[in-house]
Amino acid sequence: MPEVSTQSHSVAVPGGTIELAWAAVTDTGRRREVNQDAMFASYPLFVVADGMGGHVGGEIASASTIDRLKVVAGAGDVTPKAIEKALSRAVKDIASHPEATDDGTGTTLTGLYLDTSGETAHWVTLNIGDSRVYLVRDGAIVQITTDHSVVQELIASGRLSPEEAENHPYGNVITRAVGPSEGVIPDYVRLDVAEGDRFVICSDGLTKELTDYGIRHFLDENPDPADAAMAMLDAALENGGRDNITIIVLDVGSAAGAGADDEAREAGDRAGGDSSPGDD
Numbered sequence: 001m002p003e004v005s006t007q008s009h010s011v012a013v014p015g016g017t018i019e020l021a022w023a024a025v026t027d028t029g030r031r032r033e034v035n036q037d038a039m040f041a042s043y044p045l046f047v048v049a050d051g052m053g054g055h056v057g058g059e060i061a062s063a064s065t066i067d068r069l070k071v072v073a074g075a076g077d078v079t080p081k082a083i084e085k086a087l088s089r090a091v092k093d094i095a096s097h098p099e100a101t102d103d104g105t106g107t108t109l110t111g112l113y114l115d116t117s118g119e120t121a122h123w124v125t126l127n128i129g130d131s132r133v134y135l136v137r138d139g140a141i142v143q144i145t146t147d148h149s150v151v152q153e154l155i156a157s158g159r160l161s162p163e164e165a166e167n168h169p170y171g172n173v174i175t176r177a178v179g180p181s182e183g184v185i186p187d188y189v190r191l192d193v194a195e196g197d198r199f200v201i202c203s204d205g206l207t208k209e210l211t212d213y214g215i216r217h218f219l220d221e222n223p224d225p226a227d228a229a230m231a232m233l234d235a236a237l238e239n240g241g242r243d244n245i246t247i248i249v250l251d252v253g254s255a256a257g258a259g260a261d262d263e264a265r266e267a268g269d270r271a272g273g274d275s276s277p278g279d280d
Helices: 057-075 080-095 150-156 212-221 225-238 255-270
Strands: 005-013 016-027 037-042 045-052 109-115 122-128 132-137 140-143 187-192 198-202 245-253
Touching (some): 016 225, 037 057, 045 057, 057 080, 080 122, 132 212, 225 245
Antiparallel strands (some): 037 045, 122 187, 132 198
16 A cells, blocks of 8 residues: 655744644556656645546656646745746647657646735636535535536536536546646636645546545544545545545644643643642
8 A cells, every 4th residue: 555645834824823734645546557647746736637648648647747846846946936937838748759749738727825914815716627626614525626527527517417427528628737738827716725624636536536535534533634535545445446546635733722721731830730820
């Protein structure tokens, strides 16, 4: 089984501090010979790319896209403008391998980053293709991104129900991708930051095998992000593992609240249990 990468990070934001904890895992699955997925999970950027094309082309597309975005994250300037410049460079990288890529080569890209540049912090999701970002808040799961796919267009036009879409023959056909002949701009969605939020960023290798309800079930059953990611991966493999599977689980906590509780306990200990004014 693949190893799960886990990290945490305290972030100073306007009005306080938040604690982020995340886990990331990727697996080839049970039907594919190679893993064409790629991912990057390091504050402030969390992204998944699902490559498509020839045996090597999909790997080149997803790896090139993630490598370019790593540079953006490392520079500490994650903005839509910086992301789009990185994607333009990735398109050129992909096109520079004509022996392994063609018009059918490309990659999805989805994920989110934390924007702390304004008066309040916000999450910003970005999406090209049919990989997804989910948010679990107050016990409900919501798909934040909208698939760029033939099936989603049929659903939006009322010509197909979500139930019919599950087994549609065009289920794998996407309408937008990062590729050698396409310069595309992601869709962006801004979200407020709320303690207790849990995000799942995943390739369609997960959503082919688990429903939204199934994803929420494994999150509810596993408070630790690494445990949640592995439980979803195990279930996706058990259900068939028809594609590469990549999962990032990102939890939002409140370091400020935890720190305050710790300080209160420490003060009580120093005072021998008496927290009356003047003991400090």
